[in-house]
Amino acid sequence: MENILTLMIFLPLIGALLIGIIRNPQASKIISLVFSFVTFLLSLVLLANFDFNKEGFQFVKKINWINSLGISYHIGIDGMALLLIVMTTFLFFCAFVWSWRIEDRVALYHALFLMLETACVGVFSALDFFLFYIFWEGMLIPMYFIIGFWGHERKVYAANKFFIYTFFGSLFLLLGLATIIVYGVVSKGVFTFDYITHLKYIDYPRWVELLAFLLFGIGFAVKVPMWPFHTWLPDAHVEAPTAGSMILAGVLLKMGTFGFVRYSLGLFPEASEFYIPLIFLLSVIAVIYAAMMAIAQTHIKRLIAYSSISHMGIVTLGTFALTEEGINGAIYMMIAHGLSSAALFMGAGFIYDRIHSYEIKNLGGLARYVPVFAVLFMISGLASIGLPGLAGFVAEFLVLLGTYKNHPVWALIAGTGMILGAAYFLYMYKKVMLEEERISDAVREKWMKLKDVEIHHLIPFVMIIASAFLLGLYPYPFVKIIGHTSQLILGG
Amino acid sequence: MVFNINAVLPELILSAGILLIFFLDLIKERINLSILSLAGFIVCILSALSTFHVRYPASAFFNGFKVGSAELVAKMLIYLVTSLVFLALYDFYKRKGSEYGETVYIILTSALGLSFMLSSTNLAIIFVGLELSSISLYIAIALYRKEYFSKEGAYKYLVMGAISTSMFAIGTAFVYLAIGTMNITSPQGFNPIISLGVSFLIFALALKISSVPFHFWTPDAYAGAPTPVTAYIATVPKIGYYFLLAKLTLLLFPSFKEWYILIGVLAVITMFYGNITAYAQKSVKRLFAYSSIAHAGYFLTAFTSTDKFLMTSALFYVFVYSLATLGVFTILSILDKEEGWRNHFEEFKGLFYKRPFLAINLALFLFALIGIPPMAMFVGKLGIFIGLVSKEMWILGFLFAIASLISAGYYLKLIVYMFLEKGEGEVKSPVSVGEMLTINTCSLLTLVFGIYPKPLFDIILRSI
Numbered sequence: 001m002e003n004i005l006t007l008m009i010f011l012p013l014i015g016a017l018l019i020g021i022i023r024n025p026q027a028s029k030i031i032s033l034v035f036s037f038v039t040f041l042l043s044l045v046l047l048a049n050f051d052f053n054k055e056g057f058q059f060v061k062k063i064n065w066i067n068s069l070g071i072s073y074h075i076g077i078d079g080m081a082l083l084l085i086v087m088t089t090f091l092f093f094c095a096f097v098w099s100w101r102i103e104d105r106v107a108l109y110h111a112l113f114l115m116l117e118t119a120c121v122g123v124f125s126a127l128d129f130f131l132f133y134i135f136w137e138g139m140l141i142p143m144y145f146i147i148g149f150w151g152h153e154r155k156v157y158a159a160n161k162f163f164i165y166t167f168f169g170s171l172f173l174l175l176g177l178a179t180i181i182v183y184g185v186v187s188k189g190v191f192t193f194d195y196i197t198h199l200k201y202i203d204y205p206r207w208v209e210l211l212a213f214l215l216f217g218i219g220f221a222v223k224v225p226m227w228p229f230h231t232w233l234p235d236a237h238v239e240a241p242t243a244g245s246m247i248l249a250g251v252l253l254k255m256g257t258f259g260f261v262r263y264s265l266g267l268f269p270e271a272s273e274f275y276i277p278l279i280f281l282l283s284v285i286a287v288i289y290a291a292m293m294a295i296a297q298t299h300i301k302r303l304i305a306y307s308s309i310s311h312m313g314i315v316t317l318g319t320f321a322l323t324e325e326g327i328n329g330a331i332y333m334m335i336a337h338g339l340s341s342a343a344l345f346m347g348a349g350f351i352y353d354r355i356h357s358y359e360i361k362n363l364g365g366l367a368r369y370v371p372v373f374a375v376l377f378m379i380s381g382l383a384s385i386g387l388p389g390l391a392g393f394v395a396e397f398l399v400l401l402g403t404y405k406n407h408p409v410w411a412l413i414a415g416t417g418m419i420l421g422a423a424y425f426l427y428m429y430k431k432v433m434l435e436e437e438r439i440s441d442a443v444r445e446k447w448m449k450l451k452d453v454e455i456h457h458l459i460p461f462v463m464i465i466a467s468a469f470l471l472g473l474y475p476y477p478f479v480k481i482i483g484h485t486s487q488l489i490l491g492g
Numbered sequence: 493m494v495f496n497i498n499a500v501l502p503e504l505i506l507s508a509g510i511l512l513i514f515f516l517d518l519i520k521e522r523i524n525l526s527i528l529s530l531a532g533f534i535v536c537i538l539s540a541l542s543t544f545h546v547r548y549p550a551s552a553f554f555n556g557f558k559v560g561s562a563e564l565v566a567k568m569l570i571y572l573v574t575s576l577v578f579l580a581l582y583d584f585y586k587r588k589g590s591e592y593g594e595t596v597y598i599i600l601t602s603a604l605g606l607s608f609m610l611s612s613t614n615l616a617i618i619f620v621g622l623e624l625s626s627i628s629l630y631i632a633i634a635l636y637r638k639e640y641f642s643k644e645g646a647y648k649y650l651v652m653g654a655i656s657t658s659m660f661a662i663g664t665a666f667v668y669l670a671i672g673t674m675n676i677t678s679p680q681g682f683n684p685i686i687s688l689g690v691s692f693l694i695f696a697l698a699l700k701i702s703s704v705p706f707h708f709w710t711p712d713a714y715a716g717a718p719t720p721v722t723a724y725i726a727t728v729p730k731i732g733y734y735f736l737l738a739k740l741t742l743l744l745f746p747s748f749k750e751w752y753i754l755i756g757v758l759a760v761i762t763m764f765y766g767n768i769t770a771y772a773q774k775s776v777k778r779l780f781a782y783s784s785i786a787h788a789g790y791f792l793t794a795f796t797s798t799d800k801f802l803m804t805s806a807l808f809y810v811f812v813y814s815l816a817t818l819g820v821f822t823i824l825s826i827l828d829k830e831e832g833w834r835n836h837f838e839e840f841k842g843l844f845y846k847r848p849f850l851a852i853n854l855a856l857f858l859f860a861l862i863g864i865p866p867m868a869m870f871v872g873k874l875g876i877f878i879g880l881v882s883k884e885m886w887i888l889g890f891l892f893a894i895a896s897l898i899s900a901g902y903y904l905k906l907i908v909y910m911f912l913e914k915g916e917g918e919v920k921s922p923v924s925v926g927e928m929l930t931i932n933t934c935s936l937l938t939l940v941f942g943i944y945p946k947p948l949f950d951i952i953l954r955s956i
Contacts (some may be wrong), residue, residue, distance in 0.1 A: 065944075066946040066949065067503055068946065068949055069871075069945075099693035133865060134870075137865045137870075140864060145911065148912045149911070150914070155912065156908050159912070160904055163900065163904060164901065167897060169901050171893045172893070174876065174893070175881075178874070178880075180876055182881045236840075
């Protein structure tokens with residue numbers, strides 16, 4: 001049983017190597033579908049075997065790796081990591097189904113995505129700082145090429161910006177890691193990269209916590225992204241191909257918030273409390289500023305990108321509320337946002353496939369021509385803005401509840417931001433899908449022949465929407481799994 | 493014992509090989525260069541293997557020649573990388589019509605000089621070894637038929653190298669004046685004259701490893717030299733110099749109390765100057781010259797303390813850096829075989845579509861040079877970071893991080909040119925078997941030492 005996690009990490013990589021050996025476009029599509037599906041099934045096996053009454057990490061595997069540096073191959077998951085892994089493998093499978101019709105450099109495309117999947121699953125399951133950092137950086141190269149190869153007009157600029165920003169954050173993260181590891185050596189004489197040893201046996205004095213929190217925080221904040229480190233995200237999203245955007249918004253952003261919960265809260269509880277005002281300020285700015293920026297956008301993907309920043313603000317707000325509801329809500333939001341943003345980017349991608357434009361001014365009244373898509377897009381959007389009955393609502397509610405307990409004013413301000421969320425989506429939907437008068441007769445004629453969603457669009461849409469409903473209507477088991485993590489953090 | 497054959501076994505094999513190749517080159521009018529370089533390869537491998545049979549610690553020549561574990565490890569690494577250089581060398585010279593048999597034994601002589609330099613604690617003998625290796629390098633750079641720039645590069649290197657020579661000599665003299673012996677065994681008490689001597693020695697070595705402000709020869713020598721020789725001078729001598737630097741740092745430098753400030757300042761200006769100037773380059777070969785200057789700055793940061801862990805990280809880093817750099821220059825030398833190739837950035841446009849094998853490997857080395865895991869350079873960088881922080885040199889660690897970040901930009905620029913831009917024309921230059929082997933070995937080892945650095949790291953750590 002404990003080898004399943006290892007298998008899940010390396011299965012996609014094996015798939016990538018297989019594609020590299022075979023190099024046949026059709027075969028590579030099938031290989032990646034099969035491998036990602038098997039990985040997804042394995043993640044469900046983990047879910048079924050997870051014992052959420054047992055405290056601590058499960059499916060733990062530890063092998064010595066580099067003794068002189070105190071590094072080991074140490075993996076294991078808690079409730080949060082489990083759900084994120086399930087979501088990751090699920091979204092990758094959806095992304096592969098969605099990419100069924102891709103024609104440009106197919107083998108390379110699938111191989112890069114499979115490598116990315118290895119890195120993502122690895123980040124969520126690593127319990128060793130070194131291993132974590134390797135996976136954390138490991139996603140940089142595939143994503144860089146995914147944006148750079150299959151992006152749109154300004155892809156090179158966006159890819160470079162993505163790389164430089166993320167690398168900037170990673171270096172601070174590295175300095176932070178070095179700080180706490182060295183502190184471990186100096187105070188306890190143990191040279192170890194092991195997360196659990198640091199968590200349980202090494203208490204940092206206040207100044208180390210404050211310093212390391214900042215260094216870690218910059219690393220995570222770039223990835224989340226928190227205001228003011230967010231400017232790479234809209235560019236990266238606008239230029240990335242659809243599946244790239246799905247994974248970027250759905251999975252990669254969660255690495256940052258995951259880092260905050262797992263590492264910042266877990267290792268530096270005192271500093272977390274100390275920095276609450278700063279984090280709240282940045283989060284609330286992100287929630288409101290990004291939502292207002294979203295309203296002002298004329299490019300669908302840029303709009304969704306800003307909405308992601310706004311939602312991530314809610315996650316960091318809930319995380320640092322330091323109440324059980326807050327953290328539960330934050331983790332719930334990671335999952336909910338992962339699903340809904342992926343669906344929204346699929347919607348944007350579909351529109352681009354059919355109309356070849358992301359600009360709102362070129363679109364209008366689409367609902368008449370692609371009715372099925374209109375329904376799917378609407379539900380995805382509603383899930384994103386947190387309509388009751390869908391995943392986003394539970395998350396937002398929990399975050400606001402958790403924040404309100406200790407910090408009512410901040411909760412109030414953030415709540416207004418969520419209203420703006422409804423505004424930008426509905427405004428965009430109205431312009432793109434409804435306002436028929438904005439398009440000329442010639443265009444209308446052309447659009448009469450538009451094809452509605454095809455099967456490879458429908459499957460991921462339906463799967464994601466179904467899970468959004470599941471999370472929205474029956475949150476109990478998920479909150480229970482998440483509670484496994486939040487109790488671990490607040491109790492420890 | 494006066495003459496201990498076992499202690500000088502690797503050097504003996506190397507010398508015998510040099511003589512053999514010399515005679516082979518002499519007796520036959522036009523001998524095939526590939527046979528000579530194959531002989532060079534075999535000699536290097538044999539010397540590398542012979543290091544396992546040396547019983548250490550041992551000494552010869554009235555204690556003028558001493559071997560310990562660190563020396564043996566350094567020698568083995570030097571011979572191994574040199575052997576890879578020989579594999580990648582012959583085809584370039586053949587296609588360029590510049591088949592000098594001398595090239596092979598000159599390079600071997602340089603390796604011999606490096607190993608003598610490393611196997612002594614006597615500054616005079618270190619000096620002789622250093623010069624033997626340097627003078628061979630000047631010649632190797634100039635051995636390029638009908639190429640003006642190679643002569644210019646060699647001349648510049650020679651003139652600048654002469655400064656280093658005199659600085660080393662005068663540093664030795666001051667040390668002798670202060671402690672009455674040229675043998676360095678343990679740090680001596682504080683003495684103003686020894687401080688002067690140590691400073692001169694540091695400057696002399698700084699020139700050799702192309703640290704700012706002594707770097708002026710580097711871009712010209714790198715760009716002018718025949719590319720396989722650039723591959724050699726950018727890698728093997730570096731390993732030797734840094735092992736020497738490690739030894740001097742442990743045994744001599746602390747006599748000068750503020751030595752770490754001197755090296756720290758050199759390190760910082762070197763890494764920033766190298767990284768920032770690299771952005772202005774239009775020739776890829778010069779770009780890597782500046783990248784190597786920047787790396788000299790990174791490595792130097794580790795010699796600001798006598799901490800063994802820090803030094804091990806730096807030496808590990810130097811070795812894997814030379815693997816990646818060797819790979820890079822081998823790829824550049826393959827491209828250089830193309831008629832009219834100028835190593836200009838523009839020519840790298842769309843290389844991925846023309847030559848995927850070369851482009852992918854070059855990208856791997858570039859990502860390694862940026863310091864991204866799982867490539868081995870990351871382990872070196874991480875080690876230096878941790879070492880610096882544990883010695884409470886926060887500022888140096890921080891500046892190191894900033895400099896690494898700056899460097900990402902120009903490496904990425906090359907990746908962008910190769911992968912994301914469309915280029916015209918074709919690149920036909922063929923890849924020989926030897927070059928293929930070198931590139932694959934380098935990329936494989938870069939990955940392997942990144943994923944499993946333990947054995948190499950432990951060997952270096954235990955040896956010094």
